[in-house]
Amino acid sequence: MKKILFAASEAVPFIKTGGLADVAGTLPKNFDKEKYDVRVMLPKYMCMKEQWKEKLAYHSHFYMDLGWRTQYVGVLETKYDGITFYFIDNEYYFNGFTPYGDMYADIEKFAFFSKAVLSALPVINFRPDIIHCHDWQTGLVPIFLDNFRYSNEYYRGIKTIMTIHNLKFQGTWDTKRVRDITGLPQYYFAPDKLEAYKDANYLKGGIVYADRITTVSNSYAEEIKMPFYGEKLDGLMRARSNCLSGIVNGIDYEDFNPETDQYIEKNYNVESFRKEKVKNKAALQRQLNLEEDPKKMMIGIVSRLTDQKGFDLVAYIMDELCQDAVQIVVLGTGEERYENMFRHFEWKYQGKVSANIFYSEELSHRVYASCDAFLMPSLFEPCGLSQLMSLRYGTVPIVRETGGLKDTVEAYNEYERTGTGFSFVNYNAHEMLGTIRYAERIYYDKKRDWNKIVERGMEMDFSWKNSAKQYEELYDDM
Numbered sequence: 001m002k003k004i005l006f007a008a009s010e011a012v013p014f015i016k017t018g019g020l021a022d023v024a025g026t027l028p029k030n031f032d033k034e035k036y037d038v039r040v041m042l043p044k045y046m047c048m049k050e051q052w053k054e055k056l057a058y059h060s061h062f063y064m065d066l067g068w069r070t071q072y073v074g075v076l077e078t079k080y081d082g083i084t085f086y087f088i089d090n091e092y093y094f095n096g097f098t099p100y101g102d103m104y105a106d107i108e109k110f111a112f113f114s115k116a117v118l119s120a121l122p123v124i125n126f127r128p129d130i131i132h133c134h135d136w137q138t139g140l141v142p143i144f145l146d147n148f149r150y151s152n153e154y155y156r157g158i159k160t161i162m163t164i165h166n167l168k169f170q171g172t173w174d175t176k177r178v179r180d181i182t183g184l185p186q187y188y189f190a191p192d193k194l195e196a197y198k199d200a201n202y203l204k205g206g207i208v209y210a211d212r213i214t215t216v217s218n219s220y221a222e223e224i225k226m227p228f229y230g231e232k233l234d235g236l237m238r239a240r241s242n243c244l245s246g247i248v249n250g251i252d253y254e255d256f257n258p259e260t261d262q263y264i265e266k267n268y269n270v271e272s273f274r275k276e277k278v279k280n281k282a283a284l285q286r287q288l289n290l291e292e293d294p295k296k297m298m299i300g301i302v303s304r305l306t307d308q309k310g311f312d313l314v315a316y317i318m319d320e321l322c323q324d325a326v327q328i329v330v331l332g333t334g335e336e337r338y339e340n341m342f343r344h345f346e347w348k349y350q351g352k353v354s355a356n357i358f359y360s361e362e363l364s365h366r367v368y369a370s371c372d373a374f375l376m377p378s379l380f381e382p383c384g385l386s387q388l389m390s391l392r393y394g395t396v397p398i399v400r401e402t403g404g405l406k407d408t409v410e411a412y413n414e415y416e417r418t419g420t421g422f423s424f425v426n427y428n429a430h431e432m433l434g435t436i437r438y439a440e441r442i443y444y445d446k447k448r449d450w451n452k453i454v455e456r457g458m459e460m461d462f463s464w465k466n467s468a469k470q471y472e473e474l475y476d477d478m
C-alpha cells in the first residue's frame, strides 16, 4: 500500500476559492483504494462554514518552532466520502474572513502551515511515501523536508511532488523576512534554491526541491517553458523539464451530473437534453428577471473576475455583443473594475444581461445547466474546470485556445461535423466576438448541428478516472 499525503490550502467541501479546491477535495477518492492510501491536510480556517467546523474532531496538539517563535499546532480530523482530512489549527494564523488575501500575513501563515504539515506526521502516525504539494502555499514543504532530513531519520526517503495549478501566484517576499520567519539556514537563500530575482519565492523553492513537478494540463506544461506564460520562471521550467509533466484535471461526475442535480429545475441527460434542457433556461430567465424567451441564446460566465480570465476582452465588445439576439448571465466575484463593468451592463441592457456578483454553488449549477453557451476567453488557463462542467451539462464552451482550454475543447468544424465547442487563437476582442457570432449563427440557423455539438460534448469523459490513473502511474514511477 502506497501512502500519499495531499498538502493543500483549500479543498471542497470545506473551503474553496477556486478550482484548486475542487481538485484537492475530489481527486483523492478516485484512487484505487487497495493500492493507495491518500489523505489530505488543510489549514483549519476560522472562515470555514460552521457545518464543517462542527464535524472536525480533535486529534492532538504540540508546539513547534518557527524561526525564533514557538507556535501551537493543533491537529483535527474528519472523514468525508471515505477520505481522511487532517486540519492544522492555529487561531492566530488562520483567523481571517477569507483563507488568504493579504500577502504579508500569508507569507508567514503558509510557512507555518508547510512546516506543521511535516511536523504533524509522527503525531498522526502517518508516514507518507509521497507528499503531494499544491501551489505556492505548500512550496516550502519540499524545502523544510530537505532541511529535516539532515537531523531526523524519520523524514529520509519521503518523496515530494509539486503540482502547479497557477504559476502566476508564487508567494514572494524579501529574503530577510522569510529567513526570519522560517528559521531556515542561509544556505537555502541562493538563486539556485529558494531565491528568485533577489526575493524568497515559495513556489520556486518547491519546484527546485520537489522530486517531480506536474501541472494541470499538457499544453500548460509546455507553455510555461516559454517567457509569455512562464511568469519569469520559464528558465527554471526548462531546466527541470525532464521532471515536469502535465496531467489534465477532471471533475466530480457525481457532484456535476445533470441527471441527478438537485439544484436545477429539470434534470436531463444526453438523450433528453433536446426537450428538457431548455426548461432550465426558462426557469433561470424568470429567476434573474431576464426577458422570458426560451429561444434566445443564453451565454454564461461563472468565474473569478480577474485579468487571467480575459474580461478586458469582454469589456471591450460588450456593447457590440449586446446588439445581438443573446442574453448574458454572469456569476462571479473579483476585481472591482470587472464587477462594476458587469453591473453597468446589467443596468444598461435590462432584461438582457444579468450580473450576479457573489459566490453561489447553487446558482453556478443553474447557470451551467441553463445556458446554451459558456464563455471563457482566458489570457492563460492552467486547466480550467468551468468548461468541463459546461461540457457535462451540454452547454457549449466558447474559449481561447490556451492551456487546458485547448486540451479539453475541440473546435467545431462544420465540414467534418466534429468538435465540442468554439475557439479562437489570439488574445483579441474582435477575434473573440467573431467566434461568438459564428456560434450564434450555428445556434440560430443550424440547430441540428448545434445539438450535435452539445451531444458530443456531453459524451466526453472528463471524470477523474483517467487523470487519477496517470497520477497513480506517476506515484508508482517514483
Ligand code: ADP
Pocket: 017, 018, 019, 020, 022, 302, 303, 304, 331, 332, 333, 358, 359, 360, 361, 364, 383, 384, 385, 386, 387, 389
Ligand atoms: P480557477 O481555479 O482559475 O478559478 P477553474 O475553472 O479551475 O478556475 O475553477 C473555478 C471553480 O470555481 C469552478 O468550480 C467554478 O464553478 C467555481 N466558481 C467560480 N466563481 C464562482 C462563483 N461566483 N460562484 C460559484 N462558483 C464559482
Ligand code: GLC
Pocket: 018, 019, 020, 023, 165, 166, 216, 249, 381, 382, 383, 384, 385, 404
Ligand atoms: C487554478 C487554475 C485553473 C485550474 C485550477 C485547478 O486555479 O487557474 O485553470 O483549473 O487551478 O487545477
